[in-house]
Amino acid sequence: MTARIASAVFVDAVGVVGPGFADWPTARAVLHAPETWSATRTVIPQPSLLSPSERRRAGRVLRLAVAVATEAAGEYAVSLATVFASSGADGDNCHELCLALATPERAVSPTRFMNSVHNAPSGYWTLAAHAMRPSTAICAFDGSFAAGLLEAATQVACDGEPVLLVAYDADYPEPLRAKRPISDAFACALRLSPRQGTTSIARLEIATGDDAATRLEAGSLEALRRAIPAARALPLLQRLATGTAGRCVLDYLDGLSLRVEVTPC
Amino acid sequence: MRPLPVTHFTAASALGVGRDAHAQALRDGRSGLVPCRFETVELPTWVGEVASLPPLPDALARFDSRNHRLAELALQADGFARDVAACIERRGAARIGIVLGTSTSGILSTEQAYRARDPRTGALPAAFDYATTHNTYALAAYVRERLALAGPALVISTACSSSAKVFATAARWIATGLVDAAVVGGVDSLCLTTLHGFHSLQLTAPGPCRPFDARRDGISIGEAAAFALLEADAPPDERVPRLLGYGESSDAHHMSAPHPQGLGAEQAMRAALARAGLAPEAVDYVNLHGTGTPSNDAAESLAVARVVGTGTPCSSTKGATGHTLGAAGALEAAICLLALERGFIPGGPLEQQDAALAIAYAPRTRAADLRVVLSNSFGFGGSNCALVFGAPPP
Numbered sequence: 001m002t003a004r005i006a007s008a009v010f011v012d013a014v015g016v017v018g019p020g021f022a023d024w025p026t027a028r029a030v031l032h033a034p035e036t037w038s039a040t041r042t043v044i045p046q047p048s049l050l051s052p053s054e055r056r057r058a059g060r061v062l063r064l065a066v067a068v069a070t071e072a073a074g075e076y077a078v079s080l081a082t083v084f085a086s087s088g089a090d091g092d093n094c095h096e097l098c099l100a101l102a103t104p105e106r107a108v109s110p111t112r113f114m115n116s117v118h119n120a121p122s123g124y125w126t127l128a129a130h131a132m133r134p135s136t137a138i139c140a141f142d143g144s145f146a147a148g149l150l151e152a153a154t155q156v157a158c159d160g161e162p163v164l165l166v167a168y169d170a171d172y173p174e175p176l177r178a179k180r181p182i183s184d185a186f187a188c189a190l191r192l193s194p195r196q197g198t199t200s201i202a203r204l205e206i207a208t209g210d211d212a213a214t215r216l217e218a219g220s221l222e223a224l225r226r227a228i229p230a231a232r233a234l235p236l237l238q239r240l241a242t243g244t245a246g247r248c249v250l251d252y253l254d255g256l257s258l259r260v261e262v263t264p265c
Numbered sequence: 266m267r268p269l270p271v272t273h274f275t276a277a278s279a280l281g282v283g284r285d286a287h288a289q290a291l292r293d294g295r296s297g298l299v300p301c302r303f304e305t306v307e308l309p310t311w312v313g314e315v316a317s318l319p320p321l322p323d324a325l326a327r328f329d330s331r332n333h334r335l336a337e338l339a340l341q342a343d344g345f346a347r348d349v350a351a352c353i354e355r356r357g358a359a360r361i362g363i364v365l366g367t368s369t370s371g372i373l374s375t376e377q378a379y380r381a382r383d384p385r386t387g388a389l390p391a392a393f394d395y396a397t398t399h400n401t402y403a404l405a406a407y408v409r410e411r412l413a414l415a416g417p418a419l420v421i422s423t424a425c426s427s428s429a430k431v432f433a434t435a436a437r438w439i440a441t442g443l444v445d446a447a448v449v450g451g452v453d454s455l456c457l458t459t460l461h462g463f464h465s466l467q468l469t470a471p472g473p474c475r476p477f478d479a480r481r482d483g484i485s486i487g488e489a490a491a492f493a494l495l496e497a498d499a500p501p502d503e504r505v506p507r508l509l510g511y512g513e514s515s516d517a518h519h520m521s522a523p524h525p526q527g528l529g530a531e532q533a534m535r536a537a538l539a540r541a542g543l544a545p546e547a548v549d550y551v552n553l554h555g556t557g558t559p560s561n562d563a564a565e566s567l568a569v570a571r572v573v574g575t576g577t578p579c580s581s582t583k584g585a586t587g588h589t590l591g592a593a594g595a596l597e598a599a600i601c602l603l604a605l606e607r608g609f610i611p612g613g614p615l616e617q618q619d620a621a622l623a624i625a626y627a628p629r630t631r632a633a634d635l636r637v638v639l640s641n642s643f644g645f646g647g648s649n650c651a652l653v654f655g656a657p658p659p
Binding site: 088114253 | 463532
């Protein structure tokens with residue numbers, strides 16, 4: 001059984017950071033020629049948008065989200081509604097909080113507590129971008145990218161305004177890592193619009209269904225897709241990179257996947 | 266937007282379990298707040314704790330955590346799970362979505378697992394399951410399996426606006442044809458992270474919180490589960506309340522403090538009324554976010570006065586329930602729906618109203634015929650959401 005979102009959305013810009021992906025131009029080149037990809041550890045850039053004091057305190061997950069959001073938002077940061085999608089937010093921060101709470105003193109850092117909310121990247125982004133438009137932060141475990149795409153696309157369809165989707169996940173430190181093995185950091189952002197514009201890359205028609213998720217032909221990239229929840233976006237990113245029309249299916253929930261028909265502009 | 270029937274709803278909080286218990290407690294002016302004796306916490310603060318939580322069904326034992334037991338308590342209240350089963354009969358499990366809010370999900374399970382680390386290896390106990398307890402999505406995974414739903418699902422986690430925003434997402438899912446109905450709600454349970462965290466920010470009151478009181482001095486943390494079933498349409502003979510509008514905005518001001526003039530709050534309320542196609546004068550009652558910190562209540566009163574004026578009855582029910590954080594939006598939506606259904610303005614307990622806050626604060630519950638109510642929810646990160654509910658059409 002499938003259900004389709006009534007109106008299509010357009011991808012106007014993309015941002016990517018991940019293992020061997022410095023930004024969208026390098027990711028596009030790699031996804032064109034997957035044999036050139038090698039799994040070098042993700043380098044997360046310093047976010048120019050954050051204030052110096054925020055930059056000092058920003059953890060990896062915040063820097064990761066802001067990096068791809070900045071790349072995809074371009075000059076429109078202030079005017080975009082935003083959807084932040086992550087399977088688990090800031091694992092380093094969570095680890096430090098749980099360590100502190102396991103001591104007799106339970107001395108919790110106020111900053112750590114403030115940064116522990118799932119919507120911390122959303123909050124810091126709206127501060128840095130001076131964006132007063134709605135911003136949300138969602139989670140669907142390993143299907144968080146698909147859930148974020150659903151949330152962003154239904155917002156675009158209902159409100160007729162562009163939305164920035166930001167999906168990001170980073171590895172946990174031990175001992176949480178043993179319980180939630182994520183190999184490295186990966187993030188991507190899509191600037192979605194209700195109408196085709198001069199910079200539009202592709203038109204997306206989105207529906208739910210029960211097809212199996214699209215696998216990547218290159219074995220190493222397929223391993224990456226499965227190793228980091230936000231990298232479940234790779235089949236869509238590959239179609240956007242190569243400009244080929246067709247369907248890709250994204251992992252979402254048990255028994256439910258997201259079917260995306262991609263038509264290059 | 267097209268008004269959406271709220272065909273079923275329920276709640277469990279420190280005030281009790283189910284609609285009757287909440288209506289009675291609010292009528293009696295009873296508070297559920299007690300001095301904190303939660304778990305191993307020794308802090309000078311009061312909490313809204315839910316006393317007795319049921320076990321999970323055997324088949325779902327892997328989800329066992331305080332948050333899911335609290336969810337289970339509310340799913341059983343007022344026959345909510347049974348009503349969803351009837352909705353599945355009518356519409357099919359794949360046509361019903363799930364959108365739930367939480368801030369800390371089952372983090373208590375991880376906090377306890379860290380205390381039980383292997384002294385030699387530092388490993389967490391073998392029995393600890395991150396995905397089914399602590400992960401932010403675990404709540405929706407539990408409810409989806411428990412109710413045997415097969416539609417799309419997600420959890421919104423924007424701190425204290427989380428389970429208000431679920432109504433907006435569900436309304437969009439229904440409007441775009443993705444689903445015909447949605448189970449919405451919020452569940453947040455007491456844990457060490459929020460009790461010690463808010464204490465570290467010096468935001469917890471030493472006694473029971475007193476929103477809008479001249480001597481208010483912080484929040485009391487509570488826990489709650491609240492659910493509602495939103496449907497694209499309802500049988501014409503069913504007289505049920507409606508979701509009329511929603512509005513969302515960002516303060517873009519500070520991570521943990523509100524915009525001092527309540528600019529983002531005002532935007533959210535105006536957007537909700539615009540979507541409902543209603544003038545501010547149509548609002549009969551405002552359920553305030555009203556946490557009880559000096560700055561939050563001051564900022565909200567300015568925003569509310571600018572939007573609905575200084576004569577519309579307002580109150581914060583957090584003095585009775587505590588601040589239930591990620592569940593507050595859904596719990597207070599349920600209180601608004603009860604107020605519409607049974608005709609009363611819920612009181613917000615206090616000793617002496619802050620005369621500097623120029624709104625028509627209602628300290629005691631009183632009978633009133635309500636047509637339109639507005640509910641505010643604001644969270645860390647400057648995340649704002651306002652909801653408008655209406656009485657059943659005449």
